[in-house]
Amino acid sequence: MLSTAAKSDDKPKFYGRRMGRRIRKAKTTLLDAFLPQLKIPAEMPINKETLFSTPVDKLYLEIGFGNGEHLAGQALKNPDIGFIGAEVFKNGVANLLSIITGIKEGENLPEHISILPERKDNIRVFDDDVRLLFAKIPDNSVDKIFVLFPDPWPKKRHANRRFINPDNLKEIARILKKGGILRVATDHKIYKRWTLEQLRNHNAFKWTATCGNDWKHAPADWVETKYQRKAIREGRRPVFLDFERV
Numbered sequence: 001m002l003s004t005a006a007k008s009d010d011k012p013k014f015y016g017r018r019m020g021r022r023i024r025k026a027k028t029t030l031l032d033a034f035l036p037q038l039k040i041p042a043e044m045p046i047n048k049e050t051l052f053s054t055p056v057d058k059l060y061l062e063i064g065f066g067n068g069e070h071l072a073g074q075a076l077k078n079p080d081i082g083f084i085g086a087e088v089f090k091n092g093v094a095n096l097l098s099i100i101t102g103i104k105e106g107e108n109l110p111e112h113i114s115i116l117p118e119r120k121d122n123i124r125v126f127d128d129d130v131r132l133l134f135a136k137i138p139d140n141s142v143d144k145i146f147v148l149f150p151d152p153w154p155k156k157r158h159a160n161r162r163f164i165n166p167d168n169l170k171e172i173a174r175i176l177k178k179g180g181i182l183r184v185a186t187d188h189k190i191y192k193r194w195t196l197e198q199l200r201n202h203n204a205f206k207w208t209a210t211c212g213n214d215w216k217h218a219p220a221d222w223v224e225t226k227y228q229r230k231a232i233r234e235g236r237r238p239v240f241l242d243f244e245r246v
């Protein structure tokens, strides 16, 4: 995943995978023909007033949305909220597009691709490293940020690749509104400890938990993710950590 130190060509070094298995026909078409409609425009200011075709009340950001289930689920449940999803992994971006258009492999592609009628046009996609997006997001403008099951990089020598780190927290603290929430979920003991160490004594954040029930169980507005299912299948118990921007 991410290093705060290693950089090349002015781009931060990304340690994860950008591509997985060969992307088949329908998803390739979605990436080529439909993604441009949802992509964050390079030249536009990033705020809830300019990004969406219809007005939204709040702006949420999901960092590393994986195959997009959580982002698509949240956007469906919250039609009045605008969502930005950032993901480097191309196959994941393609999967999100498949969920929100209902277009699956093996089916005939419609002449005109659009989001499913029951959905609002409330998702925008940044298909690259979110650290390249941060600078374009104004201070105090995002209501909620999700970092769900980030790559744990459990080895000590890889600790500087962990997404929850001082540099990224500085940006997250800057763009989150006062009272906004940073939600981190993890199934990894080392990452849980690491996250609490990074955030508990951080002067911009307050852990909202008052008892074990608040972090051992999924919050009321939760949508299941692929990595959450994998963790449970493999016998690990996820934790759900909400931090308020103070």
Ligand SMILES: C[S@@+](CC[C@H](N)C(=O)[O-])C[C@H]1O[C@@H](n2cnc3c(N)ncnc32)[C@H](O)[C@@H]1O
Pocket (backbone or CB within 6 Å): 001, 002, 016, 017, 063, 064, 065, 066, 067, 086, 087, 088, 089, 092, 128, 129, 130, 131, 147, 148, 149, 150, 151, 163, 225, 226, 227, 228
């Ligand atoms: C372990 S996966 C979890 C995916 C998903 N959140 C879930 O719970 O199923 C972590 C994801 O974060 C993405 N990621 C890591 N660093 C990122 C960054 N700086 N910008 C955008 N995506 C990132 C990776 O590509 C990967 O898909």
